[in-house]
Amino acid sequence: MSRSTPSSPPVAARSLLTARSPATVVWPVAVWLATAGNLPLWQRVLDVGSAAAAATLVVPVLGVLAALLSLLAWPRLLRPLCSLLVVVAAFNSHFMWQYGAVIDPTMMANVLHTDVREVRDLMSWSLPLSVLLVAGPPLWWIWRRPVSWRRPLGQTGRNLAGAGIGLALALAVALPGYSHLASLARNHKPVRYMINPLNTVYASARLVADQVPQQVRPLIPVGENAVLVRPAAAASPPPLLVLVVGETARAANWGLNGYARPTTPTMARWAAERGLVNFPDATSCGTNTQVSVPCMFSPLSREQGGDQPARHQNLLDVLQRAGLAVMWIDNQSGCKGVCARVPSARPAPDPALCEGDECLDEALVRSLDQQLATLDEQRRSRGTVLVLHMMGSHGPAYFKRAPADRKPFQPECTTITLGDCPIDALRNSYDNSIVYTDHVLGLTLDWLDAKARSGTAAPGLIYMSDHGESLGEGQVYLHGLPYAFAPVEQKRVPLVTWLSPALQTLSGVGTGCLRQRAASPVSHDHLFHSVLGLMGVQTQARDEALNLFRPCGA
Numbered sequence: 302m303s304r305s306t307p308s309s310p311p312v313a314a315r316s317l318l319t320a321r322s323p324a325t326v327v328w329p330v331a332v333w334l335a336t337a338g339n340l341p342l343w344q345r346v347l348d349v350g351s352a353a354a355a356a357t358l359v360v361p362v363l364g365v366l367a368a369l370l371s372l373l374a375w376p377r378l379l380r381p382l383c384s385l386l387v388v389v390a391a392f393n394s395h396f397m398w399q400y401g402a403v404i405d406p407t408m409m410a411n412v413l414h415t416d417v418r419e420v421r422d423l424m425s426w427s428l429p430l431s432v433l434l435v436a437g438p439p440l441w442w443i444w445r446r447p448v449s450w451r452r453p454l455g456q457t458g459r460n461l462a463g464a465g466i467g468l469a470l471a472l473a474v475a476l477p478g479y480s481h482l483a484s485l486a487r488n489h490k491p492v493r494y495m496i497n498p499l500n501t502v503y504a505s506a507r508l509v510a511d512q513v514p515q516q517v518r519p520l521i522p523v524g525e526n527a528v529l530v531r532p533a534a535a536a537s538p539p540p541l542l543v544l545v546v547g548e549t550a551r552a553a554n555w556g557l558n559g560y561a562r563p564t565t566p567t568m569a570r571w572a573a574e575r576g577l578v579n580f581p582d583a584t585s586c587g588t589n590t591q592v593s594v595p596c597m598f599s600p601l602s603r604e605q606g607g608d609q610p611a612r613h614q615n616l617l618d619v620l621q622r623a624g625l626a627v628m629w630i631d632n633q634s635g636c637k638g639v640c641a642r643v644p645s646a647r648p649a650p651d652p653a654l655c656e657g658d659e660c661l662d663e664a665l666v667r668s669l670d671q672q673l674a675t676l677d678e679q680r681r682s683r684g685t686v687l688v689l690h691m692m693g694s695h696g697p698a699y700f701k702r703a704p705a706d707r708k709p710f711q712p713e714c715t716t717i718t719l720g721d722c723p724i725d726a727l728r729n730s731y732d733n734s735i736v737y738t739d740h741v742l743g744l745t746l747d748w749l750d751a752k753a754r755s756g757t758a759a760p761g762l763i764y765m766s767d768h769g770e771s772l773g774e775g776q777v778y779l780h781g782l783p784y785a786f787a788p789v790e791q792k793r794v795p796l797v798t799w800l801s802p803a804l805q806t807l808s809g810v811g812t813g814c815l816r817q818r819a820a821s822p823v824s825h826d827h828l829f830h831s832v833l834g835l836m837g838v839q840t841q842a843r844d845e846a847l848n849l850f851r852p853c854g855a
């Protein structure tokens with residue numbers, strides 16, 4: 302705690318007896334983190350069949366951690382920092398065990414942008430228990446006795462020596478064992494994001510480095526020359542497009558895609574009788590909401606950087622600039638910056654559908670007329686785009702996504718520790734959320750159809766999910782694995798479109814033609830350009846190669 306001086310009072314002298322050097326905090330904590338703090342990592346490394354790789358990796362992890370902690374061994378910093386790291390490692394371990402999650406920069410961004418409801422959904426009794434088991438012993442050790450510090454110069458020397466020993470140890474084992482580590486890194490990339498708590502340190506640093514310049518730079522304008530182009534003779538009512546951003550719906554469980562269970566009965570009816578078109582081969586831009594939602598509205602394709610933090614304005618800015626009425630209605634954790642410059646709202650609280658601040662998705666539809674009426678009349682006379690951001694199949698509490706009378710598949714998994722549920726029950730609760738999404742889309746189509754019948758609008762609907770979901774395939778649950786090695790379940794999403802006869806006439810897009818082309822691969826890259834095409838917005842930002850309506854006339 303303090304250095305000894307001849308005039309130290311007896312109390313300080315007594316604590317001096319029990320005080321210990323910073324290295325007695327640094328090294329035990331590093332050893333604990335490298336072993337007990339990384340059980341999911343070691344489990345995974347052993348699972349993929351390499352005890353040699355595990356033995357080779359554990360020492361470098363220890364060495365790097367010890368080096369890092371040694372450099373940060375300063376009074377009032379070391380012990381709080383060590384405490385934070387063991388707690389972080391404990392939380393990470395829990396979510397890795399439970400859901401097969403890994404911690405990379407996008408997962409970290411997701412965590413930082415999540416809201417109370419999402420966090421609440423992830424809380425279970427096993428969480429405090431795992432945190433206590435993993436973080437409890439080192440916390441006790443860290444705070445048990447005071448630390449004695451040297452003068453700044455002496456401490457600097459000690460810290461550098463500690464860091465040198467840690468790095469030397471890491472290199473001494475990593476270099477001869479390079480072949481094991483290289484093949485592990487090459488063949489099992491997620492492993493690198495499982496190293497606690499270095500994964501979190503790395504992800505946080507990346508996030509800060511990415512976001513700091515973003516916030517000071519204004520967004521690059523897009524489609525500054527955007528204008529509405531309509532056929533001169535069009536005596537049609539104005540277009541009204543509802544763009545539904547789905548949540549966590551995966552293509553594999555979408556009835557219209559050939560899933561063994563009838564999870565989309567309403568969509569199937571609209572497809573058979575009313576010209577709804579299903580796109581069975583649709584791919585998401587990201588594996589989590591934080592990446593996918595901005596990317597869906599970005600003028601950039603995924604390849605061009607649409608999956609990176611937005612530097613450009615988006616689809617809604619261009620639609621609004623062209624003179625259309627635009628609104629974002631959110632039943633989830635916000636629009637991730639997409640709706641920053643257009644009107645936005647949450648569904649009106651409805652006691653039948655909402656509990657606290659959480660509403661079933663039907664609430665989105667009930668308030669449509671009310672929300673529409675708040676938009677500028679002149680803009681509406683040119684056309685309207687309403688974005689509905691669903692709660693969809695947001696996990697792990699799938700069982701909360703549908704009301705009791707709309708759950709055909711029983712019994713459900715009613716816990717959030719998904720690994721504890723029989724796989725059939727898990728599938729039941731997930732499928733019920735898809736059935737409810739199908740129901741809500743049906744209500745939206747009914748609402749739009751009424752507008753078509755009354756001749757007040759030329760309506761249409763596009764529904765596309767933001768990303769998919771893992772339901773225990775390969776012991777992986779939820780979503781958010783790094784895109785490059787995320788399983789296909791997290792990347793394939795449902796996409797449907799419906800154009801009323803009036804909108805088909807107005808846009809020139811024939812549903813029959815669209816259906817013939819629907820089997821071709823499409824992705825989030827297409828959304829920006831296709832909506833502009835459908836709404837008749839002409840701008841240089843529109844890339845016809847990515848307009849999925851183009852071959853059919855828009």
Ligand SMILES: [Zn+2]
Nearest residue numbers: 549589590767
């Ligand atoms: Zn999402």
